[in-house]
Amino acid sequence: MKLPIVAYGDPVLKKVCVDIDETYPDLQQLINNMWDTMYNASGVGLAAPQIGLAIRLFIVDTKADEEEEVFKKVFINAQILEETGEAWAFNEGCLSIPEVREDVMRKPNILIRYYDEHWKLHEEKITGFAARVIQHEYDHIEGKLFTDKLSLLRKQMLKSKLDNISKGNVHTDYKMRFPRQNKRR
Structure with a gap:
């Protein structure tokens, strides 16, 4: 089932999420x-806060980047243990912030510990585009958005666009829930 994606400005996107366990309903x-929702919106990642749940769960599927091998995983209760390498800029977007893309600096290598959907514990090193997508989704479960990484000047330049998104004055091909609008589309 395709779920509505929560838009910029909703308080759930700023919450530090809580761990879940195997009994989560x-x-x-x-x-x-979440897979259906992400694919319907042509995303490469989706975090639980983006569908209104403040839990430490996100999914990643990098099939959209044809230069790298496919990386498809579920991350539960993830913890990034280390980020290394020289930070590099990449133009990022977010399903919760449609029509806004900005260069964001991130380190190319991560060490992450997480449970998969079968509750198997993993600790692995991930590099390149997959690491970047994971960092973006991980930020969501930490209550951060990619716009938080922008300069103050750039944030000011985007303010009216971000306000319009929260009011629902934006076009998407997927269902969204807007914090400053009572209806869904």
Whole structure:
């Protein structure tokens, strides 16, 4: 089932999320719904806060980047343990912030510990585009958005565009929930 994506300005996007355990209700169905939602919106990652849940869960599928091998995983209770290498800029976007793309600096290598959807614990090093997508989604479960990484001047330049997004004055091909509008589309 395709779920509405929460738009910029919703308080859930600024919450530090809580861990879940194996008893979380209907977790597999939630993960399936997140895949459907992400693919429907042509995303490469989706975090639970983006569908209104303040839990430490996100998914990543980098198939959209044809230069790198496919990387498709579920991350539960993830913790980035280390970020290394020289930070590099990449033009990022976010399903919760449609029509806004900005260069964001991130380090190319991460060491992450997480559970998969079968509750198997992993600790692995990830590099390149997959690491960047994970860092972006990880920021979501930490209550951060890519716009938080921009300069104060750049944020000021985007203010009216971001306000319009929160009011629902934006076009998307997927369902969204807007914090300053009572209806869904």
